[in-house]
Amino acid sequence: MEKSVFRSKIEPQHVDFTSRVSISSMCDIILYVAGLDAHNRGFGIDTLAGKNFGWVLSRMCVELDYIPKEYDEFTIHTWISDYNRLSSTRNFTLTDDNGQIFARAVSQWCMLDFDTRMPVDMNTLAQVHDGTIVDSPSPCERPRRLGAVSGEPIAEHKVVYSDIDFNRHMNTMRYIDIILDTMPIDELEKLQTLRMDMNFMKESLYGDNLQLRGELVDNKRVYEFSKGDAGALCRFSFEFNNIEK
């Protein structure tokens, strides 16, 4: 089994005010390629006929050695390296036209039974992974487990129409943007390198009232979205070079 290869480009709609790709658009590009590869390979879909199962993103990390700018083109390699009872690991490298790998990502996916909203044991679905595993390790440290974030909310957000995607969940890119919107804009202007980790525990739906908490821990900005009594929904950690140096 070989890695899948895609070409990609930073389009005008992906850039922020610095004319470089926004962090959320970079994730969108990577997740788009994940969807495309799964679609092209019929990954899991054929074997799931008649079951209301689907892939749900559980954890992800992204590392950027520099922030690509508008019209930059690059090659994305993606492959599934392994799976266990609860999740399947999809990896990514992004290579620029000088042959340099400038970005790496690792994503972990659960299979959700949409009727019960419970994860499906992968071992009962072993054939889903038949012939999909590429014997190549993840290109960077895997997504970290992020701890609870304390303190008072720094922002509140009601989930609206433009936040939700086809399954009526709050979209991953909107979580990222809502966090970035709370940061000083000159931090984002100075951004040179990035490591981001994401943990998704529970979904949020149209009309939900979310609280965002954030704090600085060991030079990392960590954030947690929660929903009243339902507790934590997802957590994010950002390491910016301009914080560390």
Add this chain to the structure above:
Amino acid sequence: MEKSVFRSKIEPQHVDFTSRVSISSMCDIILYVAGLDAHNRGFGIDTLAGKNFGWVLSRMCVELDYIPKEYDEFTIHTWISDYNRLSSTRNFTLTDDNGQIFARAVSQWCMLDFDTRMPVDMNTLAQVHDGTIVDSPSPCERPRRLGAVSGEPIAEHKVVYSDIDFNRHMNTMRYIDIILDTMPIDELEKLQTLRMDMNFMKESLYGDNLQLRGELVDNKRVYEFSKGDAGALCRFSFEFNNIEK
């Protein structure tokens, strides 16, 4: 001079919870093609070397006979039909793979001098349009002039990082989404056909506090964004079939 032709497709990131393209993504696709065509043809760029001028959207309308769904593919024709002292008119038709024109759009663009923030007289720039005009009329009624909207604000919005694009203006698509976020979600679910008109008078910038007003006039939903004492910034009108019938 011939119309320019582009292929386009509704990608997963363009759809809303109905798995059909969102109105803002449809505009994004159309405006992307406008930018691409201007870029490909070097429209105005060569002749403007050394001047800090740029194209700014002044008015636009979009008509949709149906709402395309995820993975639908279509052909976009675009052409400039005419210009006057203040603006240049770019037209669009969208044709599905049955050969049916299912959407039409007309956009009017001013040339702005970014040093003075004032419009440039097109007649002093006649060579910009040399060889660009296609002798074919606009495919639908041109963008309407929209009147003031009164009443109390229905929403407020502070312009944040994720709202702005490379020129630090609030992005057109964000205005549309903020309006749609105030509508009952079942209106958007039932949407079958659409005519939208947009008028842009003044820009809004990072940190601005915007007020949104909206009312129902002759079966049209009309909206106005304003900014404190600066007055009206832009206006939008939506005609949905499910309102009219």
